[in-house]
Structures are given as C-alpha cells and as structure tokens.
Amino acid sequence: MTTSLSGWGNYPVLDCPQFFQRQVDSIRSLLLDQQSSSLIARGLGRSYGDSSINVDGVLNQTSRNRFLSFDSEIGLLHCEAGVSLDEVVQTVLPQGWFLPTTPGTKFVTIGGAIAADVHGKNHHRDGTWGQHVRRFSLMLADGSILECSPTQHSDVFWGTVGGMGLTGIILEATIQLMNVPSSYVDVNQRRASNLSEVFDLFMETDQQYKYSVAWIDCLSQGSRLGRSVLLLGNDAPAELVQASRRRQPFSLPTKRCKSIPFQFPGLAMNRLAIKIFNGLYYRRHGDKNMLVDFDSYFYPLDSIHHWNRIYGRRGFVQYQALFPRETSRQGMTRLLEIIAHSGQASFLAVLKSSGAANLGMLSYLFDGHTLALDFPFRGEKTIELCERLDQVLLEFGGRVYLAKDSLVSAEHFSQMYPRIDEFRELKHRLDPDSVFRSHQSDRVGLTEAR
Numbered sequence: 034m035t036t037s038l039s040g041w042g043n044y045p046v047l048d049c050p051q052f053f054q055r056q057v058d059s060i061r062s063l064l065l066d067q068q069s070s071s072l073i074a075r076g077l078g079r080s081y082g083d084s085s086i087n088v089d090g091v092l093n094q095t096s097r098n099r100f101l102s103f104d105s106e107i108g109l110l111h112c113e114a115g116v117s118l119d120e121v122v123q124t125v126l127p128q129g130w131f132l133p134t135t136p137g138t139k140f141v142t143i144g145g146a147i148a149a150d151v152h153g154k155n156h157h158r159d160g161t162w163g164q165h166v167r168r169f170s171l172m173l174a175d176g177s178i179l180e181c182s183p184t185q186h187s188d189v190f191w192g193t194v195g196g197m198g199l200t201g202i203i204l205e206a207t208i209q210l211m212n213v214p215s216s217y218v219d220v221n222q223r224r225a226s227n228l229s230e231v232f233d234l235f236m237e238t239d240q241q242y243k244y245s246v247a248w249i250d251c252l253s254q255g256s257r258l259g260r261s262v263l264l265l266g267n268d269a270p271a272e273l274v275q276a277s278r279r280r281q282p283f284s285l286p287t288k289r290c291k292s293i294p295f296q297f298p299g300l301a302m303n304r305l306a307i308k309i310f311n312g313l314y315y316r317r318h319g320d321k322n323m324l325v326d327f328d329s330y331f332y333p334l335d336s337i338h339h340w341n342r343i344y345g346r347r348g349f350v351q352y353q354a355l356f357p358r359e360t361s362r363q364g365m366t367r368l369l370e371i372i373a374h375s376g377q378a379s380f381l382a383v384l385k386s387s388g389a390a391n392l393g394m395l396s397y398l399f400d401g402h403t404l405a406l407d408f409p410f411r412g413e414k415t416i417e418l419c420e421r422l423d424q425v426l427l428e429f430g431g432r433v434y435l436a437k438d439s440l441v442s443a444e445h446f447s448q449m450y451p452r453i454d455e456f457r458e459l460k461h462r463l464d465p466d467s468v469f470r471s472h473q474s475d476r477v478g479l480t481e482a483r
C-alpha cells in the first residue's frame with residue numbers, strides 16, 4: 034500500500050510503499066524475497082524530518098506492541114519494539130516505576146527511542162535512553178537475528194543505539210525502568226531575563242535538580258535576548274502529594290485532549306502571532322513552586338493532538354543545536370541573533386543542559402547545552418537560514434540531531450559527527466547492499482545516494 038508519509042514536521046512528504054508485517058517470519062520474508070530494494074523501519078513517525086521515510090519501502094512496526102514481561106520488583110521491562118512510551122507509562126507508573134528518561138512526547142515507540150537514542154530533561158544526571166537498554170534483538174539484512182547488549186556484540190549495540198534504523202530491525206528489547214515515589218514532579222519555576230541569566234541558573238542548579246528545561250523567547254533582542262522561563266524539578270515525595278493534593282501518589286490525571294482538526298493556513302504562524310504568544314508566555318510565568326503531574330510536566334504538547342497542523346500544508350522544520358559547554362553561551366548568542374534578525378520566527382524554543390557523551394557512534398548528546406527551535410517551512414528562505422545556523426554550529430564545535438533534522442548536508446554532517454567512518458564500516462559489514470536506508474541516510478551520506 035503506497036501512502037504519502039512524512040515525519041512530524043510534515044516536510045518532506047514522500048509517496049512510500051508501507052508494509053505492516055509483525056511476525057518475525059514475515060519480516061524475514063519481506064527482506065529475503067526483496068519485495069522492495071531497500072527498507073526503513075518506522076515507529077510512530079515522531080522524528081521530525083525524513084528518518085523514517087523511504088520511497089522503496091517503509092516497515093511500520095507499531096503492531097509489534099506486545100508486553101513480554103515486567104518484573105515490578107526490580108523494574109525490568111521486556112517488550113516488543115512497537116510498544117509506545119505511553120503504553121509503558123500507563124502500565125508501570127501505578128506500580129512505582131517510570132521511564133528512565135523521556136522525550137517531550139510519549140507517542141514514541143521503544144524501537145524509535147533506541148534508534149534515536151532519545152534524551153529527556155534529566156540528561157545531565159541519567160544520560161540517554163540507550164544507557165538504560167539492557168539488551169535487544171536485531172534482525173539483520175540477511176534475515177538472521179543478533180542478540181545485542183553492552184557486552185554482547187557491543188559494537189552493533191552502540192551502532193544501533195542512535196543508528197536511526199540503519200543497522201537492522203529492532204524486534205524486542207529489555208529496559209531498566211526508574212523507581213519514582215509518585216506520579217508528580219515538584220517544580221521550581223524561575224524566570225530569567227536574558228540568556229546569560231538562564232545559563233547561570235542552569236549552572237547553579239544542575240546538581241540540585243533531576244530535571245531541568247527552559248522555554249526561551251527567541252524573538253526578544255538586545256538586553257532581553259534569550260529571556261526564558263526555567264522549569265526545575267525533582268520527583269515529588271509521596272507525602273507531599275498526599276498532603277497538598279489529598280491524592281494517592283500514583284493516581285493518574287484524567288485529561289481531555291484537544292485536537293487540531295485540519296491544517297491551518299500557513300499565515301496563521303506569522304512573526305507577529307508568535308511574538309505576541311511568546312511575550313504573553315513570559316509575562317504569565319513568574320517565579321513559583323508547584324506540584325505538577327507527570328503528564329503536564331513531561332508532555333505539555335501531547336494534550337493537543339496533531340498540533341503540527343498549525344504550521345499549515347508546507348509543514349515546519351525543527352532545528353536542534355548542541356554546543357559544547359565551553360562555547361555554548363557564545364554559540365547560542367550568535368544563533369539567537371541570527372534568528373531574531375532573519376525575520377523567521379520560532380515558537381518558544383527549548384533549552385536543556387546535557388551531560389557526558391555515551392558510547393553510541395551516532396548518539397547526539399555530549400556535555401553542553403542544546404536548543405530546539407521550530408521554523409515554519411518557507412522553502413529557500415528556511416533552507417538558507419538553517420545553513421547559516423549550521424555554520425555557527427561548526428564554528429563552535431556543535432552539531433544537529435538526526436531525530437529532528439530534515440536539511441543538513443552530507444558535508445556538514447560528516448564534520449559534526451567524527452565517528453561517522455566507524456559507523457559506515459559497521460554498516461558495510463552488517464548490510465553491504467544498504468538494504469536499510471532512509472531519505473535522510475542518503476541525504477546525510479550515511480548511505481550512498483542512488
């Protein structure tokens with residue numbers, strides 16, 4: 034069945050034959066019978082760009098969504114790779130366990146979380162998703178299944194963690210979850226009047242708080258450049274929840290989600306509208322302490338289904354920039370100045386602090402700061418802006434994130450990821466004919482473009 038597919042940003046959109054095999058034997062037959070000359074696995078399509086689309090074939094894995102076991106004594110979860118983080122949380126949180134780290138949406142599969150080696154608001158403390166994966170099984174291009182862990186085929190393990198589906202199909206995995214005292218976060222909200230102040234606050238509080246994230250108004254300029262609202266948090270103790278909410282510590286909030294029913298006209302996201310929204314957001318969020326349920330703290334955007342439609346038919350691109358700690362103030366200032374002058378606006382951008390890098394060959398984060406921005410896609414104008422931002426990243430030793438990217442060139446990508454040759458070598462050994470490839474892997478030079 035051929036379907037128009039894209040990532041969450043709705044750019045680019047390609048017509049892709051989509052396969053839905055869930056049984057191991059039928060996935061193997063799909064590979065061996067060469068029903069398509071190449072293939073890429075797809076989860077819930079929450080990567081923003083073109084990492085899970087391919088005009089030859091896309092293998093949708095969302096129906097491989099069975100839980101295989103859960104040991105609630107030690108928090109060890111074994112499940113198929115199409116299980117979503119939402120399904121995991123619904124099952125384990127009432128038993129006192131939560132995800133070891135979580136992206137800003139829960140509509141992500143276990144396979145997608147491993148392939149992108151996703152991170153959350155606690156990277157400076159707990160690292161990435163891959164660091165909590167105990168093992169997984171991987172179907173290779175020849176149909177064989179390899180058992181991988183940090184000690185067994187560790188090169189394949191660390192090539193697959195962050196490897197964006199290019200080493201094979203992750204079939205099932207075992208994850209170490211994290212023990213939590215309640216389903217609430219004890220949040221300290223702080224306002225920072227500019228970028229320098231928010232960096233100081235991050236530095237002062239990194240040791241004190243497990244979670245931290247700042248929402249930045251990237252349209253403010255001059256002395257207010259980078260003004261932000263910082264949300265610092267720790268898991269809320271059960272007694273605090275009971276005392277202040279008169280609720281059971283693990284009660285899950287019942288919420289009614291709203292939905293954007295259709296694509297907005299592109300003009301809805303103009304600079305003026307974004308400026309007004311960002312200004313209001315900043316003014317309404319003063320310094321305070323509050324108890325916030327996990328859903329509102331970790332997944333504020335999930336309460337509006339299809340929010341990506343507000344960017345209209347042309348879609349949008351997300352640009353996530355990472356700078357090393359030594360250069361991040363300078364690099365981010367340059368980035369924000371370019372954006373503020375470009376006439377292209379981003380809704381509130383998200384700034385996070387990141388800790389040490391892991392062993393993933395293509396894993397994104399290293400010690401520093403990362404800023405995620407959304408730009409409505411305006412053709413050449415947006416492409417040129419992102420190229421300018423890439424230059425700033427290269428100058429300051431930074432990089433973009435494959436799970437968000439839809440534009441970076443092969444030349445820039447190879448300069449940003451120094452272990453690219455090691456990954457290519459592994460890829461060649463496992464998959465000499467590049468059966469596993471995506472529109473993105475061809476674009477960034479991880480596979481040879483045809």
Ligand SMILES: Cc1cc2nc3c(=O)[nH]c(=O)nc-3n(C[C@H](O)[C@H](O)[C@H](O)COP(=O)(O)OP(=O)(O)OC[C@H]3O[C@@H](n4cnc5c(N)ncnc54)[C@H](O)[C@@H]3O)c2cc1C
Nearest residue numbers: 076077078079080136137142144145148151152197198203
């Ligand atoms: C609102 C929002 C907020 C986000 N916030 C964050 C964040 O804070 N931190 C962060 O790190 N990311 C974040 N992301 C990105 C998201 O976590 C990743 O892109 C994730 O990989 C998406 O998972 P998915 O199941 O939707 O996979 P898809 O988008 O469908 O695929 C992503 C990659 O995973 C591969 N893949 C999927 N399943 C398998 C499988 N079974 N075997 C092998 N490869 C597979 C695909 O080939 C592709 O390369 C966010 C995304 C959104 C929309």
